[in-house]
Amino acid sequence: MIKEKILVIGACGQIGVELTLELRRIYGGAQVVASDLREENELLKGTGPYVSLDVMNKEMLHVQIIRQNITQVYLLAAILSATGEKNPNLAWSLNMQSLLNVLDIAKDEQIKKVYWPSSIAVFGPTSPKRNCPQHTIIEPITVYGISKYAGEFWCNYYNHRYGLDVRSMRYPGLISYKSEPGGGTTDYAVEIFYDALKEKKYTCFLKEDTYLPMMYMPDAIRATIELMEADASNISVRTSYNISGMSFSPKELSAEIKKHIPEFEIIYEPDYRQPIAESWPQSIDDSVAKNDWNWKPAFDLTKMTTEMLKNVK
Ligand SMILES: NC(=O)c1ccc[n+]([C@@H]2O[C@H](COP(=O)([O-])OP(=O)(O)OC[C@H]3O[C@@H](n4cnc5c(N)ncnc54)[C@H](O)[C@@H]3O)[C@@H](O)[C@H]2O)c1
Numbered sequence: 001m002i003k004e005k006i007l008v009i010g011a012c013g014q015i016g017v018e019l020t021l022e023l024r025r026i027y028g029g030a031q032v033v034a035s036d037l038r039e040e041n042e043l044l045k046g047t048g049p050y051v052s053l054d055v056m057n058k059e060m061l062h063v064q065i066i067r068q069n070i071t072q073v074y075l076l077a078a079i080l081s082a083t084g085e086k087n088p089n090l091a092w093s094l095n096m097q098s099l100l101n102v103l104d105i106a107k108d109e110q111i112k113k114v115y116w117p118s119s120i121a122v123f124g125p126t127s128p129k130r131n132c133p134q135h136t137i138i139e140p141i142t143v144y145g146i147s148k149y150a151g152e153f154w155c156n157y158y159n160h161r162y163g164l165d166v167r168s169m170r171y172p173g174l175i176s177y178k179s180e181p182g183g184g185t186t187d188y189a190v191e192i193f194y195d196a197l198k199e200k201k202y203t204c205f206l207k208e209d210t211y212l213p214m215m216y217m218p219d220a221i222r223a224t225i226e227l228m229e230a231d232a233s234n235i236s237v238r239t240s241y242n243i244s245g246m247s248f249s250p251k252e253l254s255a256e257i258k259k260h261i262p263e264f265e266i267i268y269e270p271d272y273r274q275p276i277a278e279s280w281p282q283s284i285d286d287s288v289a290k291n292d293w294n295w296k297p298a299f300d301l302t303k304m305t306t307e308m309l310k311n312v313k
Contacts, residue, residue: 004112005031005069009055009102010076012036015117015171015220017043017179019074022221024048033068036077043178055098062105072228074115075102081121082273083183084144095147103158103166114166115228118152118240120213121145121185122170125279132281134242134288141279152239159238167227168240172213172284174220175304177311185276186212189253192266193312196257201265205273208251208266211282215245216299216307223295230293237288244284245297246304256305 004027011020011034021043023032029048034040040050049068055061055077065073077098084091099116106114123132124139140146148170158164173186181187188204195202215223223243227235248256254266289295299307 003031004071005033006072006074007033007035007065007068007070008074008076009035009053009061009098010078011044011050012038012041012179013076014174014176014179014181015217016076017041018176018217018221019076019224020044021047022225023074026225033064033070035064041179055101056094058101058105061101062109065105065109065111070109071111072113072115073102073106073111075099076117079144080182080184081119081142081144081276082185082187084147085142085272085276088143091143092147095144096150099151099154103154103164106166107158107162107164112165113228114164115224116151116155116166116168117224118148118168118170119144120170120172120280120284121276122149122152122240123279123281127281129282131283131285132242133285134237142276148240155240156238165232166238167235169223169227169243169289170240170284171220171243172215172245174215174217175308176217177308178217185273185280186214188250189214192250192253192257193308196261196264197309197312200261200263201267202254204250204266204268205271206250206268206277207270207274208268209249210274210277211247211249212277212280213244213247213282213284215243215297216304219245219297219299222298226295227289227293234292236292241289241292241295242284242286243289243295244286246300247283248301252301253305256301257309260305260309
């Protein structure tokens with residue numbers, strides 16, 4: 001049996017650090033090559049191989065994939081929703097070209113599996129707000145959402161045209177404490193814990209009643225690995241799966257934090273991220289993921305808040 005050799009691109013980001021550590025736990029440290037433009041993250045040091053890699057440099061990427069005998073690729077490099085609005089050309093070019101580079105090399109080198117995340121940002125103001133279905137109207141208003149939606153169809157195309165086993169899910173906002181968020185519209189739900197513990201108050205960039213789909217990072221990591229380990233015959237969606245964890249507003253999150261820190265105060269100063277948040281659904285219907293590969297989240301708002309406060313401390 002050929003041993004899997006996995007390349008994680010964008011391994012020093014919010015998801016990459018935790019996903020790399022979990023993949024190394026499962027497959028062995030030496031079997032998972034972490035790569036990023038940035039310096040190696042402290043938490044990754046000493047846990048397995050690290051290479052400095054720009055995913056936009058297709059030749060270098062190709063060389064690494066051949067040299068390291070890579071059998072699976074996880075592509076996490078991207079520019080996220082809020083940062084993307086500050087530099088739309090860069091967001092489009094990185095988010096699209098990185099994916100096309102990986103898909104093309106994966107096809108030529110017969111890579112066994114590719115993982116590429118999409119986002120709830122594919123949805124726009126015309127999508128249903130509650131329990132947004134897998135198949136629905138999708139008219140994104142951010143460059144990030146446009147790039148993710150286009151990317152989903154490239155994944156579908158490479159699967160149908162070339163038989164490439166590429167898998168994807170639409171992450172909601174991800175809440176974590178091991179590595180920092182990278183410029184998304186849901187970052188408030190991470191920042192709030194640091195400020196609550198340190199300052200006992202937080203200035204929120206979204207309005208108090210802005211409901212958004214969210215997920216605690218351990219659920220997102222488990223979902224990713226469960227999707228990648230599912231039998232290929234069970235994967236009916238080759239664009240990207242809806243997945244859901246929890247939904248809450250800043251007001252509800254702050255009420256939950258107050259149960260632990262009664263003096264905690266929140267004030268609201270909505271900025272350019274408010275219209276982005278308002279264009280997204282408030283909750284997601286993930287019944288197709290549940291049916292196809294038995295997805296089930298483990299964390300709700302109460303459990304996540306308790307864990308975050310304990311770990312951020
Ligand atoms: N974090 C979330 O809440 C969230 C939600 C939905 C979807 N996603 C998606 O998940 C993926 C990972 O997100 P994240 O939050 O970890 O992002 P992040 O910004 O924290 O990390 C991305 C990493 O990619 C690296 N990178 C950027 N350009 C690169 C390049 N040219 N070559 C190599 N590496 C490069 C960055 O240095 C960074 O370490 C992205 O596709 C993102 O769109 C994230």
